Amino acid sequence: MIEVQGLTRFYADRPAIQDLSFSVPRGQVLGFLGPNGAGKSTTMRILTGYLAPGSGTATVAGFDVVDHSLEVRRRIGYLPETTPLYKEMRVASFLDMMCRLRGVAASRRRARVDSAIEACGLADRRHEVIGRLSRGLRQRVGLAQAIVHDPEVLILDEPTAGLDPAQTRETRELITALGREHTIVLSSHILPEVSATCDRVLIINHGRLVADDTPANLARNIGGGQGAEIEMVLQGSGAEIESRVSAIPGVDSVAVSPAGDGSWRVVVKTSKADMRDELARAVVEAGFGLRELQARTLSLEDVFVHLTTEEPA
Numbered sequence: 001m002i003e004v005q006g007l008t009r010f011y012a013d014r015p016a017i018q019d020l021s022f023s024v025p026r027g028q029v030l031g032f033l034g035p036n037g038a039g040k041s042t043t044m045r046i047l048t049g050y051l052a053p054g055s056g057t058a059t060v061a062g063f064d065v066v067d068h069s070l071e072v073r074r075r076i077g078y079l080p081e082t083t084p085l086y087k088e089m090r091v092a093s094f095l096d097m098m099c100r101l102r103g104v105a106a107s108r109r110r111a112r113v114d115s116a117i118e119a120c121g122l123a124d125r126r127h128e129v130i131g132r133l134s135r136g137l138r139q140r141v142g143l144a145q146a147i148v149h150d151p152e153v154l155i156l157d158e159p160t161a162g163l164d165p166a167q168t169r170e171t172r173e174l175i176t177a178l179g180r181e182h183t184i185v186l187s188s189h190i191l192p193e194v195s196a197t198c199d200r201v202l203i204i205n206h207g208r209l210v211a212d213d214t215p216a217n218l219a220r221n222i223g224g225g226q227g228a229e230i231e232m233v234l235q236g237s238g239a240e241i242e243s244r245v246s247a248i249p250g251v252d253s254v255a256v257s258p259a260g261d262g263s264w265r266v267v268v269k270t271s272k273a274d275m276r277d278e279l280a281r282a283v284v285e286a287g288f289g290l291r292e293l294q295a296r297t298l299s300l301e302d303v304f305v306h307l308t309t310e311e312p313a
């Protein structure tokens with residue numbers, strides 16, 4: 001549905017994005033994750049035809065974003081980073097105008113406006129002047145204008161920025177629901193948001209792609225197979241635990257620290273995919289009391305920090 005090939009864009013002599021390539025199949029919800037200044041908004045502006053790429057190509061539904069920007073915009077709902085709303089208009093008439101501009105048939109306009117207003121929790125605000133709404137409510141109007149013409153593709157630049165926790169949750173649910181029938185690209189630097197709503201995550205840093213995977217795989221495969229960590233709480237002698245556990249085949253390293261009440265927190269690093277069963281058996285056979293055992297998986301946050309703070313090679 002979206003094809004991006006070697007996209008590069010400079011501002012003056014500084015690259016905002018460099019040689020980005022990815023494709024998004026129909027129906028996928030893709031998260032675009034990166035720190036401030038990574039190039040997320042720049043990429044989204046190019047995809048929506050609002051900014052010309054320096055080099056490289058991008059197509060949406062088969063239409064080139066430069067050569068057929070009108071066709072592209074008709075198929076896309078775009079929530080920009082700062083929403084250019086008509087502040088003097090009322091919510092419902094603004095949405096109706098956006099429908100007209102995007103060629104929605106007159107007979108469908110009322111229903112489309114109602115459904116966008118409903119979906120974005122604006123039912124009791126439909127006759128208010130946009131300029132008098134709070135920031136979060138304006139963000140909802142921005143989201144409503146992105147979906148009002150029922151586009152196939154949604155490009156949402158930080159859709160939950162400025163929303164309160166309840167509305168953040170509702171917006172995530174809305175995105176998940178929309179994701180069943182739409183292709184969605186959303187940007188965020190909030191990791192739980194991406195893991196909650198996206199099928200796939202692209203991590204971008206300094207304008208370059210540094211990772212492309214499912215949220216679960218990213219958390220699992222950090223740093224090119226560093227292996228897993230298993231944390232146990234054992235009872236027995238600390239020194240003995242350290243020497244016996246180190247000797248278990250497959251264990252790369254062991255860190256033992258006091259965990260109170262004469263028990264020990266034991267963190268085992270291993271290059272094996274999952275040796276929980278073996279470890280449990282081995283420590284019990286060695287005569288230690290096993291109180292807890294769990295695999296530590298890295299959160300997306302760990303992955304993100306790892307991938308974006310590494311010095312370039």
Ligand SMILES: Nc1ncnc2c1ncn2[C@@H]1O[C@H](COP(=O)(O)OP(=O)(O)OP(=O)(O)O)[C@@H](O)[C@H]1O
Pocket residue numbers: 011012015016017034035036037038039040041042043081189
């Ligand atoms: N209009 C502009 N003129 C000059 N430089 C720009 C312009 N817009 C963006 N940049 C630069 O391009 C780079 C990428 O910016 P971009 O807005 O795409 O980042 P972002 O990932 O969206 O960041 P954020 O999380 O802060 O929204 C930054 O270094 C930024 O300073």
Ligand SMILES: [Mg+2]
Pocket residue numbers: 040041042081157
């Ligand atoms: Mg941005």
